[in-house]
Amino acid sequence: MANPPPQRAPRGGCLPLVLTCLASCALLALNALLILATLDFILGVFPAWLRRPKFEQTLLFVLPVFATVVQWWIVDWILFHARDRSTEIQEPRNSTY
Numbered sequence: 001m002a003n004p005p006p007q008r009a010p011r012g013g014c015l016p017l018v019l020t021c022l023a024s025c026a027l028l029a030l031n032a033l034l035i036l037a038t039l040d041f042i043l044g045v046f047p048a049w050l051r052r053p054k055f056e057q058t059l060l061f062v063l064p065v066f067a068t069v070v071q072w073w074i075v076d077w078i079l080f081h082a083r084d085r086s087t088e089i090q091e092p093r094n095s096t097y
Contacts, residue, residue: 027071031064 035042042059043051 024068024072027068028064031067031071032060035060035063035067 039056039059042063043056046055
């Protein structure tokens, strides 16, 4: 009789939530600094009539948030595929002779 595969303990508590919040804050701060450093280049792409303070302020708010969402999407995608491959490796393939 085969032993059932060991089950992982569920991750509970506040630690995953706190780590996610800290990582989000760090990513948002780094993205804001990156956008602020490259804002002159970004605004050079737009026509002159769009280079207004209101539009610049909108870009300073929206672009770091958008970049953070994209980064979390990439992390989620990588973790999904890493988990998919790790379960593939653990499960033995049934072979017929």
